[in-house]
Amino acid sequence: MTSAVRRLAGPAAAAALAAAVVGYVGAVDPNQAGHYPTCPFLFVTGFYCPGCGSLRAIHAMAHLDLLTAVDRNPLTVAAVPLLLWTWLRWTRRAARGRARTWAAPPWAVWSLLGVILGFWLLRNLPGLEWLAP
Amino acid sequence: MRACGSVVVPLPPILYGEVTPMSTDGPYPPSAPEPDPGAPAPYGQPAPYGQPGPAQPPAYQQPGAYPGGYPAQPVYGAPAGPPPDNFLVWAILSTVLCCLPLGIVSIVYAAQVNDKWLRGDVAGATESARKAKQFAIWSAGVQAVVLVLIGIFYVGIFALALGTASTAP
The missing domain is CATH 1.20.58 (Methane Monooxygenase Hydroxylase; Chain G, domain 1)
Known part of the structure; x- marks a missing residue:
């Protein structure tokens, strides 16, 4: 019993941290200047990075405004179901006390890298402003 | 080509029956096809190597009968055990x-x-x-x-x- 509790400490801590971050970003509006530091990449280069707009997307999702969230950063919204699924698998594994035996197929990880890099480029191009935050 | 079929497909019963009467130098089948001129061609082909992989060692009994014929342990799939965390x-x-x-x-x-x-x-x-x-x-x-x-x-x-x-x- 205690060992199961100890094994579930990791997933529980991750869930608590995620809830705290969503709660904070939902309460403290990133749309107002001065609440959060600017993205260093945007600050230095003037270009958007793939993560730009993710705070505003999390804020919108915390207020259940999915359309605005997709408008700010579609990758952040797409990451939510993926993270939930990974977290569920992690929790189930921890509850059963099993080690991870599954490794994501390499093509999936490589295409994820491609999507991030492509998104980074495309959202800075003229004519694709709808991808920009 | 036909030698390939007679060597690989029929396992000990037929080979023993054919080989033992004419060559008494060894009880093992591989000693018979070696000097045969038709033998090198089938051995060079990849097909007999790939398919009966697990079945070959019992057929030839001796691991040393084939010097350098097989790579020791080709690893094709994921190793057993938990994969490392990729962060x-x-x-x-x-x-x-x-x-x-x-x-x-x-x-x-x-x-x-x-x-x-x-x-x-x-x-x-x-x-x-x-x-x-x-x-x-x-x-x-x-x-x-x-x-x-x-x-x-x-x-x-x-x-x-x-x-x-x-x-x-």
Whole structure:
């Protein structure tokens, strides 16, 4: 019993941290200047990075405004179901006390890298402003 | 070509029946096809090697009967046991939150972990995992430094503004 509790400490801590971050970003509006530091990449280069707009997307999702969230950063919204699924698998594994035996197929990880890099480029191009935050 | 079929497909019963009467030097079938001129061609072909892989050692009984015929242990699939952590989540977090090329490098190494692991390269996968972790940490470290520099920049502008305000007539 205690060992199961100890094994579930990791997933529980991750869930608590995620809830705290969503709660904070939902309460403290990133749309107002001065609440959060600017993205260093945007600050230095003037270009958007793939993560730009993710705070505003999390804020919108915390207020259940999915359309605005997709408008700010579609990758952040797409990451939510993926993270939930990974977290569920992690929790189930921890509850059963099993080690991870599954490794994501390499093509999936490589295409994820491609999507991030492509998104980074495309959202800075003229004519694709709808991808920009 | 026909020798290939007679060597590989029929297992001991037929081979023994054919070989033992004419050659008494060895009880094992491989000694008979070796001097046969038709034999080298089938041995050079990959087909007989690939298909009866698991069935071949029992057919020839002796591992030493084939010097250098087989690579010792070709590894095709993922090794047994849990794969190393590829730190992909940290790599992506450090890319997205820190917006730095170091985070991209970390993702590349994270992708290599699974790639090498599923090809059976345990040492390479572990090494890539170590580097993925390393670059994610460096990315976060550089991010912290940049944030501090931005803070100093703003404080400097603020101080400059105060200075000009106070010296203004």
